[in-house]
Every structure is written in structure tokens, then in C-alpha cells.
Amino acid sequence: MKRSIRTTVLTVGALVAAVGLPTGAAQAADTTPRIDLRVLVVSDGGPSTDAIAEELDTAGTPYTEIDLTRSGRPVIDAGFLADTVDGRPRAKFQAVVLPNDNPFTAGSTEMAALAAYERTYAVPQVDAYTYARPEAGLQYPVNGGYSGSVDGVRASVTSAGRAGPFGYLDGTVPFEDNDPAVGESYAYLSTPVAGADFTSYVDAPIPGRPTRGSLVGEYRHDGRRELVVTFVYNQYQQQFRLLARGIVEWMTGGVHLGASRNYFAVHVDDVFAADDRWDSTLNCTPGDVDCSDPDATPDPIRMTPADVDHAISWQNSRGLTLDFAYNAAGSVDQRDDNNGVDALADKLIADRDAFRWINHTYSHPFLGCVQDTTVVPWKCATNADGSTRWVSRAEISDEIATNRVWGQAAGLPLDNDELVTGEHSGMKVLPQQAKDNPNLALALDDNDITWLGSDNSRDPDQRQVGPATTVPRYPMNVFYNAGRAADQVDEYNWIYTSRAQGGSGICEDNPDTTTCLPAPLDTATGYADHIVPLEKRIALGHVLSNDPKPHFIHQSNLAEDRIAYPVLNGVLDDYDAVFADNTPVVNLRMKDIGTELQRRAAWQSALKAGQVTAYRIGDTVTVEAPDGLTVTATAPTGTTLGGAAFGSAYAGRTSGWTPSAGTPLDLTLPASATASAAEPTELVHPAPATGPAPDTRVPAGVTEQVPYPADN
Numbered sequence: 146m147k148r149s150i151r152t153t154v155l156t157v158g159a160l161v162a163a164v165g166l167p168t169g170a171a172q173a174a175d176t177t178p179r180i181d182l183r184v185l186v187v188s189d190g191g192p193s194t195d196a197i198a199e200e201l202d203t204a205g206t207p208y209t210e211i212d213l214t215r216s217g218r219p220v221i222d223a224g225f226l227a228d229t230v231d232g233r234p235r236a237k238f239q240a241v242v243l244p245n246d247n248p249f250t251a252g253s254t255e256m257a258a259l260a261a262y263e264r265t266y267a268v269p270q271v272d273a274y275t276y277a278r279p280e281a282g283l284q285y286p287v288n289g290g291y292s293g294s295v296d297g298v299r300a301s302v303t304s305a306g307r308a309g310p311f312g313y314l315d316g317t318v319p320f321e322d323n324d325p326a327v328g329e330s331y332a333y334l335s336t337p338v339a340g341a342d343f344t345s346y347v348d349a350p351i352p353g354r355p356t357r358g359s360l361v362g363e364y365r366h367d368g369r370r371e372l373v374v375t376f377v378y379n380q381y382q383q384q385f386r387l388l389a390r391g392i393v394e395w396m397t398g399g400v401h402l403g404a405s406r407n408y409f410a411v412h413v414d415d416v417f418a419a420d421d422r423w424d425s426t427l428n429c430t431p432g433d434v435d436c437s438d439p440d441a442t443p444d445p446i447r448m449t450p451a452d453v454d455h456a457i458s459w460q461n462s463r464g465l466t467l468d469f470a471y472n473a474a475g476s477v478d479q480r481d482d483n484n485g486v487d488a489l490a491d492k493l494i495a496d497r498d499a500f501r502w503i504n505h506t507y508s509h510p511f512l513g514c515v516q517d518t519t520v521v522p523w524k525c526a527t528n529a530d531g532s533t534r535w536v537s538r539a540e541i542s543d544e545i546a547t548n549r550v551w552g553q554a555a556g557l558p559l560d561n562d563e564l565v566t567g568e569h570s571g572m573k574v575l576p577q578q579a580k581d582n583p584n585l586a587l588a589l590d591d592n593d594i595t596w597l598g599s600d601n602s603r604d605p606d607q608r609q610v611g612p613a614t615t616v617p618r619y620p621m622n623v624f625y626n627a628g629r630a631a632d633q634v635d636e637y638n639w640i641y642t643s644r645a646q647g648g649s650g651i652c653e654d655n656p657d658t659t660t661c662l663p664a665p666l667d668t669a670t671g672y673a674d675h676i677v678p679l680e681k682r683i684a685l686g687h688v689l690s691n692d693p694k695p696h697f698i699h700q701s702n703l704a705e706d707r708i709a710y711p712v713l714n715g716v717l718d719d720y721d722a723v724f725a726d727n728t729p730v731v732n733l734r735m736k737d738i739g740t741e742l743q744r745r746a747a748w749q750s751a752l753k754a755g756q757v758t759a760y761r762i763g764d765t766v767t768v769e770a771p772d773g774l775t776v777t778a779t780a781p782t783g784t785t786l787g788g789a790a791f792g793s794a795y796a797g798r799t800s801g802w803t804p805s806a807g808t809p810l811d812l813t814l815p816a817s818a819t820a821s822a823a824e825p826t827e828l829v830h831p832a833p834a835t836g837p838a839p840d841t842r843v844p845a846g847v848t849e850q851v852p853y854p855a856d857n
Contacts, residue, residue: 178234178266182402182759182766184208185238187221187248193273194244196380200389203691205403205748205777207757209238213248221255226262236266239761240396245275246371264368269396271372277335281373282343282364290335290358291351295376297322298330298349300360300384306346310395311388313728313796318347320376320384323682330384332376334358342366343373347388361388363395372396383682386689387723390796397779400766400818402759403748404779404800407720409688409730410695410738411713412468412598412618413703414505414565415625417490418475419445420701423626425635428649430626434511434518446628446701447475450492456703457499459710463717465732468695469493470505470565470598473551494555501734502557503598507548509567512536513574513582524577533578541571541588549592563735564589564613565598572599572610586611596739601694607742616739619687619696622680623712628705630672637676638665673711681715688720688730693738728796744775744802764814772807783815 184201186208188194201208211218219225227236241259249256263270277283277290286292300318302311320330334351335358337343345359364371372395378385390405421432422444431441460466476490506512514525515534526534545564552559566572571585589597589611597610601617608615627633641662642648652661666675684696702709720730733741751757751774758769759778770776779800784791791812792801803810 176234177763178236179230180236180239180266180268180761182207182397182400182761183238184240184242184396184401185226186210186242187213187244189213189244189248191244191274191377192379193374193377194242196378196385196389197242197271197273197392199380200393200405201403204393204401204405204779205745205752206393206397206401207403207752207759208242213244222258223262226258227266233762235760236262236268238268239398239401240269240271242271242273242396244273246272246278246281246373260367260369263370267370269370269372269398271392271396272374274374274377277333277358277375279338279341281371281375282337282341282362282366283333283335283359283373283375284338286333286335288335289351289354289356290333291354292333293331293352294328295320295330295332295334295349295360296325296328300347300349301357302347303345305344306361306391309346310399311346311391313390313725314387315723315725317723318384318387319723321382330376330378330382332360334360335375337362346391361392381686383686383689386686394779394798398818399779399781399798400761400814402757402768402776402778404777404795405691406693406731406795406800407688407691407724407728408693408733408738409465409684409716409720410468410693410732410734411465412470412503412565412695412697412735413700413709414470414697415475415509415700416448416469416471416493416505417479418472418509418700419447420625420628420699422446422628422701423624423632423636425632428639433626434516434523435521437518437521446626446704447479448489448700448704450488452704452707453489453492453496455707457496459713460499463713465717465730466499466501468501468503468734469700470503470697471548471552471557472505472507472509472567473548473555474508477551490555494557497555497557502552502559503735504545504548504552504559504561504564506544506564506567507551508544510536510540510544510570511568512541512544512566512571512585513578522577535582535584536571538584538587538591541582541584542591545588545592545594560596560734560736562593562595563598564592564594564596565618565735569598569600569603572597572604572615574603581610586613589613596736598697598735607739607746614739614743616735616742617694619684619694621684621696621698621709621712622676623698623702623709625699625701627708628701630706630708631668633676633708634666634668634671637671638662638668672708677711677715680712681719684712685716685719688716693731693733693741695735695738727794744777747774748777761814764816764818766812766814768805768810768812770805770807770810772805774805775802776805776810777802778812780812781815781818783817785813786810 186194186198188210198208198210229235241263247256262268272281275281277286284290298320300320302314302316302318323329334349336356342365343362345362347361348357348359351358360376362373364373421430423430427438427441429436429438432443456467476487479487515536516523517526528534549561571582573580594613597613597615599615599617601619605617607617624633624636627636639649641652641659642665643653643661644650646665652659698709751771756771760767768776779798780791782794782799784799786803792799
């Protein structure tokens with residue numbers, strides 16, 4: 146039975162008893178408690194609590210973690226959980242996350258302290274993964290329920306879930322089943338105990354029965370609220386990624402530091418240029434420096450005007466803008482070879498406002514060390530004294546400036562402070578080039594470049610290169626040298642099969658980064674049946690992880706068979722199938738992604754240094770942060786800051802970044818957010834654990850393959 150949410154006020158007497166204040170002092174002062182915006186995560190080392198901690202980390206929501214497996218850990222008692230600040234009772238944590246409904250031994254004083262704390266301050270508790278049992282408001286699974294695999298199950302968000310913390314979902318929560326031979330998800334499906342105040346938020350059919358069992362639900366008892374989760378998960382699994390936002394919103398009441406959105410940006414490199422094609426006979430790419438076969442003849446792939454029309458139509462239908470990283474020399478050479486004719490460039494320039502544009506250098510040269518291509522793989526050329534020969538500052542600067550001038554003359558809507566070098570060159574590339582070209586930073590400064598694309602598979606952390614801050618980009622495993630699905634599969638087989646199966650053996654030589662296929666893929670069906678599902682799942686995992694980093698492909702992938710679109714459509718189709726309209730994909734250009742990453746890094750640094758304090762008293766949230774730090778927070782719709790609306794709407798909440806001037810920021814919450822969801826009651830110690838122990842197997846996660854080749 147669902148109980149309506151009640152507006153509750155802690156009585157003075159209850160607070161006096163809870164915090165041990167003198168009765169007179171309590172009556173004379175404002176006893177509205179201060180609730181610090183920090184989460185307590187009590188972990189047993191299992192994947193579920195780790196997943197919730199990772200979600201808090203990524204969003205920038207502060208938490209304190211206690212590892213129950215470590216000796217010398219803090220003891221959870223009344224003093225650890227609450228105290229008094231300036232005469233006002235303070236709850237040090239706004240929510241509690243436990244591995245299960247009671248991870249302590251029978252008669253535990255720590256569990257008693259937690260229960261009393263939660264009851265006194267109306268602090269909710271998340272049972273990250275618990276056995277279905279009466280102590281959690283559910284019947285044992287043996288009483289008409291189910292214990293076992295839920296791989297491939299399509300769970301549903303209930304009407305209560307959609308009206309509550311999971312309102313950003315459309316209704317379906319698909320559970321992964323990536324490998325039929327591997328158990329990935331285990332759950333206990335059960336119904337509430339008779340008379341229990343239990344509201345299911347996410348449920349699934351109980352096998353062999355007409356009833357549905359809860360997977361996520363709220364149990365109210367003894368003046369406390371618990372979010373009861375009865376399936377195991379890890380931080381990478383799609384089902385957790387879909388529900389993570391709702392778990393955090395439930396435990397914080399939608400009021401917390403940090404924010405989370407779902408991002409997707411796609412960069413298309415080498416526009417105007419042509420990309421060399423994979424040769425399935427030579428097993429290399431003629432025109433590439435590592436394809437030295439004397440019979441190698443380049444067979445370039447280049448978009449056509451019809452491909453531009455298709456890209457525009459696709460963008461309009463999907464509501465997502467592509468970023469075109471261009472090389473002007475591709476058009477100049479085309480006109481030189483065709484009596485001044487370049488139909489592709491004419492079409493792209495005519496439709497230039499349909500896309501975002503990024504400087505990708507004029508002719509796409511390698512801008513790091515001077516390459517010695519007399520050997521395979523190439524190596525850095527050296528001077529007579531043995532020092533590395535570097536591409537000069539003037540050469541790098543000319544590539545940047547010439548491409549910019551051509552783009553400006555063509556009327557391309559550029560942001561002149563953005564740059565992606567060919568192959569992300571100039572920056573270190575192992576094993577051949579162990580450091581950045583020292584001339585790169587100088588040339589970036591010459592051209593006022595402040596945002597520089599980097600390869601996330603090689604350089605995942607944002608860093609400074611002279612005046613520029615890097616923006617790591619995810620390489621999609623849709624190869625630059627493939628315009629046809631059959632060519633993509635042939636090269637994929639070469640990379641990901643063993644030597645015994647006719648492959649290169651790269652997967653055998655690099656078992657930590659690649660996985661050998663059990664058998665070569667069929668060139669006719671392997672792309673649609675294997676590569677597309679894998680690549681869309683990896684990319685969607687990034688989208689669902691509050692990760693703004695862009696993905697990159699190449700213009701060749703928009704030509705011929707247009708092999709990029711099945712992957713991109715797969716990501717967006719799967720996304721649209723589960724998310725409500727109030728939670729759209731956020732599509733940022735490169736400099737805005739860089740700014741987002743930069744703000745997050747500064748925010749995380751301030752949190753780790755203990756420089757941020759935030760708390761709630763009644764309908765006011767106060768955030769104290771260093772001068773100049775940009776603060777991030779999430780709050781209910783209708784929240785104001787200084788009398789003006791705070792943040793922007795997303796997923797049924799409002800969130801955003803706000804610069805701090807070194808003085809406290811006071812957010813005023815709407816009246817609807819000031820209601821407490823639980824009433825303080827007398828302490829009732831939870832019964833000792835009974836029944837089978839929760840299944841703690843770590844389910845299979847998604848291991849990303851390192852794409853090869855990443856770029857050209």
C-alpha cells in the first residue's frame with residue numbers, strides 16, 4: 146500500500162531527547178536542524194555500494210565512505226553522526242547508503258545509532274543490494290517470489306516510480322544480457338509483506354506467476370525510510386546507469402551538491418579530405434605510413450554531396466548536430482585535379498550553418514617528431530647528436546593559420562580557439578614519441594588556441610599544452626579507413642582474431658586491451674550483428690555516465706555504406722526508448738565540453754581539500770566555497786538564488802553552475818521541497834538478519850576495447 150507523503154515537523158521534545166540539549170535552551174532557540182549536504186556510504190567492498198559511490202563521485206556530490214572490512218575504521222555512533230553547531234542540532238549526513246538493510250552483527254550498537262539518527266533527522270537509507278525479507282518489507286522469495294538470473298529482463302518503472310524519483314524514465318528498464326554464457330545480473334523478486342508500508346518503484350514479472358516482484362522500492366517503518374534494492378549490479382551496467390540518478394534523487398530529496406546530465410557529441414574528422422582505404426589483400430592501408438608494401442596503391446574514400454544531404458536530414462530527424470573537423474587542403478587539391486571543380490566543397494559551404502566546424506589543420510600532417518617511415522612501425526627521426534627531430538613551430542603554426550583563413554573565407558562558423566590536430570599529433574604518442582613536441586605549445590600560443598582535442602584512449606585526463614586545455618575524445622571503433630561494412634569487418638577480423646585464425650595476433654599480444662574473437666566475423670553480417678551492438682553499447686555507456694567527452698569518427702564513415710549511422714542511431718534509439726522528454730541528450734560543442742570538464746576538475750579539487758561546506762536549514766540551502774570557484778548543485782524546480790530562478794531544468798529538477806564570490810550562496814527551495822517524509826518515533830531496534838545471505842557475485846561489466854587504428 147502506498148502511503149501519501151506527509152508534511153512533518155520535528156517536535157522540540159523529540160530533538161531535545163535526540164541530541165541531549167537542555168530543555169530550556171532548546172525552547173529558547175530555533176531548533177530547526179541543520180542537515181549537511183553530504184552522504185554517508187557504508188561499504189563492504191561489494192560492487193553495489195561502489196557503484197553508488199562512483200555515481201556520487203562523477204556528479205560531484207560529497208560523501209564520506211566507511212569500509213566495514215578495514216580495521217581501525219571509524220565507529221558509527223551518535224557523535225559520529227550528529228552534533229551541535231552554534232547551538233543548533235546538526236545532522237552530518239543527508240542520507241545513508243548501506244550494503245544491505247543491516248550489514249552489522251545482531252544487536253549492533255552501530256545499527257541502533259544509525260536507526261536513531263535516521264528517525265530523528267528524517268534521513269533516508271539506501272539498501273544498495275539486499276535479500277528480500279520481512280525486515281526489508283518484503284516476503285521471502287520462497288513465498289511466491291523468485292531468486293535467480295534476470296539477464297535480459299525488461300523491468301518497468303511503476304506509476305509511483307514515475308511520479309516520484311524515477312520520473313525521468315519513460316517506463317522500461319532493460320537488463321543487460323551481453324553474453325548468454327555468463328550470468329550478469331542476479332535478483333530477488335518478491336511482493337510486500339502483508340500490512341507493510343512498501344511502495345514499489347521498479348518491478349518485473351515473477352517467472353511462472355501472474356504477479357510482479359519489486360526490484361527497487363521504498364519501505365517506511367518505525368519512523369524511517371529505506372530504498373530497498375534487490376538486484377546486484379556494478380557501476381558499468383546499463384540497468385544501474387538508468388536507475389542511478391533516481392537512487393540519488395530519492396536519498397537526497399532532489400537537493401544536493403553536484404549535477405548529472407546525459408551528453409552525446411560526435412566529431413567527424415577529415416571533412417573535405419579523403420581517407421585511405423583498407424586493403425583486404427595486403428592487410429594494411431595503402432597511403433598509411435605503416436603500409437610499405439610496394440604493391441600498395443591508395444584508394445581514397447571521400448564524401449559526396451548526397452552524403453551531405455543525408456547528414457543534414459539525419460541531424461534534423463535526431464535533433465543532434467555533428468561537429469565537422471575540416472582539412473581545407475582536401476578541397477584545394479580536389480579543385481586542382483578537376484579544373485576547379487569540387488562539388489562536395491560547394492555543397493558543404495552552401496550548407497555550412499547546418500554543422501559546427503573545428504579547425505583540423507590545413508593538410509593533416511603529423512605534427513610531432515619527424516617520422517622515419519623506412520621501418521614498420523615508424524620511429525622518430527634523430528639529429529646527428531641523437532636528439533629527436535621535431536616538426537618546427539613555423540610548420541605547425543602555418544597549418545593552423547592557413548586552415549583557419551581558408552575556413553573564414555568560406556564563411557564557416559568557426560570558434561577560432563578550438564583545434565584538433567591530425568592524428569592528435571604533436572602530443573605524445575607511445576611508444577614512439579614519449580613527450581609532446583615542444584614546438585606545439587608555442588604554435589598554439591601563436592594562434593590563440595585554448596582548446597585542443599586529444600585521444601582519450603591515449604590521453605584520458607584533461608591537461609595543459611601551453612595555452613590550450615585538452616578535450617579528450619573517445620575514438621569509436623568504426624575505422625577511418627572503411628567506407629563499406631565489408632571492409633570494416635575484414636579489418637576488424639585482422640585485428641581481433643588470432644594468428645591461427647588468419648588474424649594479426651594483436652589481440653594475443655595485447656590481452657589487457659583487446660579481446661580475441663572466438664571466430665572471424667562474417668563480412669556480410671558481422672558489422673550489423675556484432676560490431677554495431679558492441680559499439681553502440683560502449684558509446685551509450687558513456688552517455689549514461691554523466692560523461693561529456695565527445696566521440697569521434699571520420700568523414701569516410703558518412704560516405705559509401707554510411708557505416709557510422711547504424712551505431713549513432715543505435716545509441717539514440719536505445720536512449721529514446723527509456724528516457725522521458727524531460728531528459729534529453731545534451732549536445733555541446735568542443736569548447737563547452739572543455740569548460741564543463743575544467744569546472745568539474747576544480748570542483749573535485751575543492752571538495753577533496755575540504756574547501757566546500759553546504760547545509761540545509763528548512764527551506765534554505767547555504768553553500769560556502771572559495772572565491773572564484775564555480776559551484777554545482779541540484780535542486781527542485783522553483784528554487785531561487787538571490788530572488789532569480791536557479792539553474793536550468795533537466796530530468797525533473799533544476800541544476801547548474803554558479804560562480805562563488807567567496808560569500809555564502811543561499812538557495813531558497815520551493816515550499817513543496819520543505820516537507821519531511823518521515824516522522825520521528827521511538828527507537829525500534831531492527832531484528833537480526835535471517836534467511837539466506839544476499840548474493841554478492843560481481844556481475845559482468847563492459848570492458849572497452851581500445852580501437853585500432855584510432856585515427857588518421
